[in-house]
Amino acid sequence: MINNPGNHTGSTPHHDDETRTYYDTADVDAFYDAVWGGEDIHVGIYTDEHEAIADASRRTVQQAADKVADLLGPHATVLDLGSGYGGSARALAERFGCRVVALDISEQHNRRHRAANARRGLDGLIDVVTGSLGDLPYEAERFDVVWSLEVLCHLEDRPRALSEAVRVLRPGGALVFSDIMADEKTPPEAVRPATSRLSMPALGTPSRYLDLLSGLGLKATYEDRTADIATHYARLDEEVHHRAAELREVISPAYVDELLTNLPLWTDITRRNLLRWGIFHARRPAA
Numbered sequence: 001m002i003n004n005p006g007n008h009t010g011s012t013p014h015h016d017d018e019t020r021t022y023y024d025t026a027d028v029d030a031f032y033d034a035v036w037g038g039e040d041i042h043v044g045i046y047t048d049e050h051e052a053i054a055d056a057s058r059r060t061v062q063q064a065a066d067k068v069a070d071l072l073g074p075h076a077t078v079l080d081l082g083s084g085y086g087g088s089a090r091a092l093a094e095r096f097g098c099r100v101v102a103l104d105i106s107e108q109h110n111r112r113h114r115a116a117n118a119r120r121g122l123d124g125l126i127d128v129v130t131g132s133l134g135d136l137p138y139e140a141e142r143f144d145v146v147w148s149l150e151v152l153c154h155l156e157d158r159p160r161a162l163s164e165a166v167r168v169l170r171p172g173g174a175l176v177f178s179d180i181m182a183d184e185k186t187p188p189e190a191v192r193p194a195t196s197r198l199s200m201p202a203l204g205t206p207s208r209y210l211d212l213l214s215g216l217g218l219k220a221t222y223e224d225r226t227a228d229i230a231t232h233y234a235r236l237d238e239e240v241h242h243r244a245a246e247l248r249e250v251i252s253p254a255y256v257d258e259l260l261t262n263l264p265l266w267t268d269i270t271r272r273n274l275l276r277w278g279i280f281h282a283r284r285p286a287a
């Protein structure tokens with residue numbers, strides 16, 4: 001059994017505040033809503049380089065869900081860490097009839113999330129909670145699956161956040177997550193000009209995550225999909241450039257200008273293979 005390591009967060013309160021401020025900002029929220037389509041906010045898995053961002057982002061949820069489908073059904077409960085607008089929570093509840101506890105630090109995201117659940121008649125299955133992922137208010141071994149798409153990149157203390165995720169996972173349960181990472185050889189300063197817009201601390205790497213999971217006693221696999229993060233940022237960059245005039249109607253012109261400067265930096269670092277992206281799937285041994 002993994003003991004509750006006490007009252008802590010996976011990042012400092014100061015860093016949590018920065019992340020919350022970023023995601024609660026009206027311009028940032030309007031950007032994610034307009035460009036991703038109000039369901040998902042994560043890297044997509046693309047069938048071709050012109051595919052719609054929303055469709056590719058749905059595919060990421062489907063493929064991550066396929067990895068844990070054997071554990072999910074009406075009896076099961078998933079904990080979605082950093083649930084955003086709730087695209088994953090709704091997809092899981094609709095596909096498997098499972099319950100989802102969806103935790104996110106951003107009130108703005110949680111408001112949108114609850115409203116979308118109510119519109120889809122899913123509020124009976126999904127419980128949206130405001131809180132920080134490094135300090136989970138749940139008893140040990142409560143969840144069948146712990147799920148988190150592109151949230152750990154925001155945390156400073158990822159070992160503690162993963163340890164918390166594993167603590168609340170039942171024996172035999174699964175942890176599935178995706179993350180934006182750096183290549184093992186990438187110096188942090190090479191990606192900082194791009195990542196600073198999102199207040200991200202230094203990024204993790206695939207091998208670091210695999211070591212952490214193994215240290216927590218989990219059997220883990222990593223599916224590398226780095227080619228998709230290059231397509232994804234090229235698509236975001238293209239979308240914001242083509243739709244700049246329309247986006248200025250819903251996002252402040254100053255923030256659209258910031259995006260027009262920042263997104264090409266992401267396109268550049270992904271094309272130069274400085275980043276890595278993929279999906280981790282880890283199982284906690286049965287008792």
Ligand SMILES: C[S@@+](CC[C@H](N)C(=O)[O-])C[C@H]1O[C@@H](n2cnc3c(N)ncnc32)[C@H](O)[C@@H]1O
Pocket residue numbers: 010011016019020023039040041042081082083084085086087088103104105106109131132133134148149150151154155
């Ligand atoms: C890139 S979005 C991903 C949202 C969602 N997982 C998805 O795939 O659509 C990152 C989310 O993580 C949340 N987040 C970041 N740091 C967090 C923390 N320490 N605790 C809880 N949520 C956090 C943000 O508020 C945001 O909703």
